[in-house]
Amino acid sequence: MAEPDPASTPTPNGASRQWRRNVPGLVGVAFLALLVAACLGSLPWTLTAAASAGGASTVPRYNAGDPSAGRLPPAWWPPDAEQSERLVSLVPAEQLQSIADHYGITADDLLHARNQAATAEAIRSAPKPILGTDVLGRSLLVRCLAGGGISLGIGIAAAGISVIIGTLYGAFAGYVGGKTDAVLMRIVDILYGLPYILLVVLIAVASDALIEEFVSRSGARDAWSSRTVAQISSQISSPTPGPSPRLEGIDLDQPAPADDPFTRALAAELSRETHRTEDQAREQLSRHVDATRGDLLAAAALLARPPREGLASARVFLDVCTLLLAIGGVSWLTMARVIRGQVLSLKGQPFVEAARAAGASPSRIFGRHLLPNLLGPIIVYATLTVPQAILQESFLSFLGIGVKPPLPSWGNLAAEGLSELNSFRSNWWLLLFPCLLLAVSLLALNFVGEGLREAFDPKRARR
């Protein structure tokens, strides 16, 4: 190996020279490029609906499957007797018939594997997914691709968030210095001391309640109900006493026929709320025959405060967003420390003093002279934060806090795979492939980050 140049400096040239010698880093970059292209590039395909035989399906491709084709092994793995039987049964009827005719047996013989050659032929023509299928017969490849897109996307975005927060926080603390710096860095120390997983779980759980309220609006409905009941009870003068649950003097367990004063008052309230005529409101309520007053009230509340549109997709989107915030929001601490240290040392550099002497304002010095010099460490730590964030996402999804099914991620795919691992039948592919993808991409990311660190750090490069 050639003697490293002792004069190598953290200049762009020096960095790229160091970089070219780093074989694991280069392999990592190549692998990641492929993986990211495959996962993110296929998202438009995996997230859109597959056209099924009976017409257009509304289920996205990563979620579409045939339950009878569940738990099939990868195409290149020899199926056992039970799997073979199911594979044969998946062959379209006409094709099955033609194979049976060819071997001179009936389709029923074929289905019961009475002729080995014919069965082998039928299995060959059966639809076989490359990486096998999961419990619900969904292609594992498609789910791994979509899960990869989501895992990598969350990882990269969370790393981006942590880079932004960490850089701004650390750079501000370092640049201002003095007491402000001391206070800001003690806050970081305290956050460091807290178990971060607990923080993430708390953020995720707390935001879950918020999402629930935002999307399905159950709280808003409750509020509407009690407000309405209060309104009505002030109108109805003679409430009948009774042992059943009561609200503001109204017995909610009583049946509510159409001519009941409660029903009429409720219809009036509802019509005011939904801008319809009273008749229309009464008509809507009258669909609930034999209902108690309580049932009627719940129905009216649902009409007055309906859940938001696109409930499922909104929930998925918000879920992913909170996960992103939770991970990004706790992983910026190291970044902030590193950047602060860099700023402190850069601040004392003569070129900063020279810029001040030339009349540059503090903000200009910060943006033009400090930030560009921070680019090296920012890039390195960003690359090292991505695998960390991906791991955290997968970990949380594995525990069931993060990305929730049916949306796949490598973490919840692994969790599903683990639950399918039993002594009766292993279904190993369900666990192996998500874990393999996760492990190899984490390794690749760490190689790349390590390589970048060496490239940007003259002291290490000189070894």
Added chain:
Amino acid sequence: MTETAVANATPQPPNTQAPILSVQSLAVSFENGRAPRVQAVDGVRMTIYPKQTLAVVGESGCGKSVTALSMLQLIPRPPGRFDRGRIMFRSDRGPVDLLTLGAREIREIRGNEIAMIFQEPMTSLNPVYTIGNQITEAILLHQRVGAAQAREIAIKAMSDVGIPDPERRLKAYPHQFSGGMRQRVMIAMALACQPRLLLADEPTTALDVTIQAQILELITGLKDSRDMAVMLITHDLGVVAENSDVVCVMYAGRVVEYAKVFDLYDAPLHPYTRGLLASIPKMRTKAQTRQHRLVTIREIVDDETQFRQLPGAENGVRPWWPWHKPPADLTPRDEPAGDYDLLEVAPEHWVGVWRTDAVQHRESREPDIGYRVPARA
């Protein structure tokens, strides 16, 4: 000349007779943990005229940089503090006290009317930008010109400071330049906005001797061709002799001697100055080689008789020296550095003395010498 005079509402012909900057009893101190504050500079006075080079000489740590940095409010505060004094500057908008200007006002002076170059040319340039980028930034900070025009000015400035092939060098990065070339770039940046005063804080200390001479020659030449004043900070008296008009010798935060350059070399009055001059190695003739040993500063300042040679010594005028016990007839003023005075002991020749009875009654001007060495050959 007349055109600009007409263009200006208040025509100001370059007044080379009035000082451009005068430092009046400047005192700067720094926090020092729980210990008492460090008095970096105390009672410093000096005056600079246009087209003049004032050399500030003294050993490391005597407060030269603090004096220069104070002029641009570049002292970090805290820990630093301006205790006393004024620095009057004749700016384009009339006289101002540089110490009391607001943040925005001083930024308009920095790099524009007063420019500064530093000792470390290797690290005074930002490694991530090209030379051209940094020079044009300095121009765009203070001048309302377009990018193309700024580039023109930058090229002109680079050729002015003797950088060959400036158009191509504009695209080079600092690490592609040698130390001498980088210092030329620093000078080009400093001069791009036509400052009226250049503060050069040991501009050649980090350079080797031949480059040193070239850079100083360059600064002197540029000073003469533009109505610029230069404050040249150095600890090298050899540099001073050839490149300055007036010399200010500092020690321990105070001015100990202030005189025209030839007066100082021919008749140094403060023992410390004599020590400094005696300790410069000189080429000797064969006849002199018997006395081959160098005289050290210590040998001179440790000699009591050296302190009794001032004009007026018979009346008790004694050079100020922090390591001596003050004379018995000291009559200090009630203020910091009140035991000390900068006394004009000979015409246009000031020496830092103890404020004894004899000194108290002598009338003394502020140090102020408008002298310039006649054009050098």
